[in-house]
Amino acid sequence: MITSPTLLLDKRKCLKNIESMAAKAKRNGIIFRPHFKTHQSLEVGRWFKDFGVDKITVSSMQMAAYFATDGWNDITVAFPVNVLEHELISELGSKITLNIQVESADAVHLLAQKVRTPLQVYIKIDVGTQRTGIPFSDFGRIDDTLNSIKEYAHFQFCGFITHTGHSYQARSSEEVMNIHLKSMDFINQLKDIYVPQYPNLILSTGDTPTCSVADDFLEIDEIRPGNFVFYDWMQHIIGACHFDQIAMVMACPVVAIHPNRQEFVVHGGAVHLSKDFIFKTDGSRDYGRIVSLANNGWSSPWEQSYVTALSQEHGIIRTTSELLKQIKVGDLIGIVPIHSCLSVSAMRTYLTLEGKSIQCMGY
């Protein structure tokens, strides 16, 4: 019996999402190195093993350490290496194949002063997201970084890593596809330039929108999507998934009804869902869509019903007068999260429809 905000996981949908992405990688003959920052759970990690996964991606050195405790021994930390963490890096580097990401010679030299264990080093290339990475066309900085890696015998240059994060700006699968193709074009140019010198270099890319929409990965050797394991409303809006593929909703108790403004209030706020939102066409904010809960899952989204505001513990939901009449205090409704990664991170635990509680890192 659910009595407080609870993140629900439809394991069947989740397994289908994993199966489908693993099959796509296999069809393309490329490495599938899923990002585990979305589910953050040893339990869900084990589900991937059934699909042949033995290499993973994480977003922090702490997360690498967490998954290393469960037998994962080939882990990429897809985040610019934090040289202050040299002790943890050394410890992990002596135990597993630890793949790190760099984007400057400075970081490489600083790291080499402190870390003596072998590290697999990838250079991050910015293919347009402008978050991290050396801009695609800055060959001077790429070569400087490459040369700095070669100075240290225990550092092995492995390839280039990209993240087409600007795919999150897309609002249709066609837009995602255009971004993918442009990014592929940059990556192919990189390969043309560097493969003659480094015939085994790996080109790794990863973001759920392009990996979901594209069928052909051209020169790509490895994909690292993460969010696809659960998807969410954002991915649906982007055009990366069908609603039926979204494997998570937040069950929330109804605590107040306000017919005068066609709204009701649930226990379910920023500390449960996080504060990511999508702008609707009228400029108002959509912090999540509403579904009805059933024993075996949940309904389609209610029409014209949105989480319009979130405070620490409150979710404010605007709906139609007709739907509002069917709601009463003490009901449970479901909210499809805008961003499942952040909802998981906020909750640190979720419940399968079969009633199994799954704990995440830091729970």
Add this chain to the structure above:
Amino acid sequence: MITSPTLLLDKRKCLKNIESMAAKAKRNGIIFRPHFKTHQSLEVGRWFKDFGVDKITVSSMQMAAYFATDGWNDITVAFPVNVLEHELISELGSKITLNIQVESADAVHLLAQKVRTPLQVYIKIDVGTQRTGIPFSDFGRIDDTLNSIKEYAHFQFCGFITHTGHSYQARSSEEVMNIHLKSMDFINQLKDIYVPQYPNLILSTGDTPTCSVADDFLEIDEIRPGNFVFYDWMQHIIGACHFDQIAMVMACPVVAIHPNRQEFVVHGGAVHLSKDFIFKTDGSRDYGRIVSLANNGWSSPWEQSYVTALSQEHGIIRTTSELLKQIKVGDLIGIVPIHSCLSVSAMRTYLTLEGKSIQCMGY
């Protein structure tokens, strides 16, 4: 030695914030019932006892249970009562003075079917925030709710509770003051109507902006501010605090520098700071301000320097060319959180400048 994102607390500033608010309540002869949802910590809770605090506010029944374990025995849950939690309510109601908040006769009747322990009941009145509460002028619904409470001998009507949450829209202390005065006007009218019948009723209000700015609380009997314990950049923008009163910053390692776009990247993202932001006048988003860290605290905010974007683990900071030249990979900088309550909730632990680690509920 800090090596990963760490929330720092200046205990001295925090104690001054508590002292100042406690003194203001005392001067006004009103009850000081601070909201503990901001610090969420037994340790910080104990600091309040030195200022004579013996009544507190929380935002969930779970949080009430948490603080009850540390001897707090008069707790208000300032959230519309969630009737599904009747077991926890019964358990707590049998141990401590448990003050709940209702806003409909429906909720009262549902609760009475399940809970037999004594409860102190407050009716929530909406003074303009449009989040929860019976609209101030809806006397029909106020009376219905009042009458429903009187039907049950174990439910004691105690008074009205308000939250002037729209004060967060203010951008100067004058605007906060206007909102406070308007809200006081509503509250005084309520008192005029209901005091003849309920001479001991308590009028409780609470939000950090109005409690920080106002010096006179007129007919108010009790204040419940929470965020003031740490304050944050949002409160500074609202006009509720001076920068020197902000008692928290997030220490973040610098992991990448991008001179081509006057930006640098830190480890410190949405999972650390939450995604609250303030719109700047040019329409761009400000997810936090930057300070330099020192052993005994931090500097003033850097000029023209902002967190412009947050993803799960990344913070992107735009600054001036001049300041950027002074930054290198491996440095630690501080980010003043936009909303300290949510940063605390995301981190669940913080570190005093003296190096003491403080754990929060759910750590």
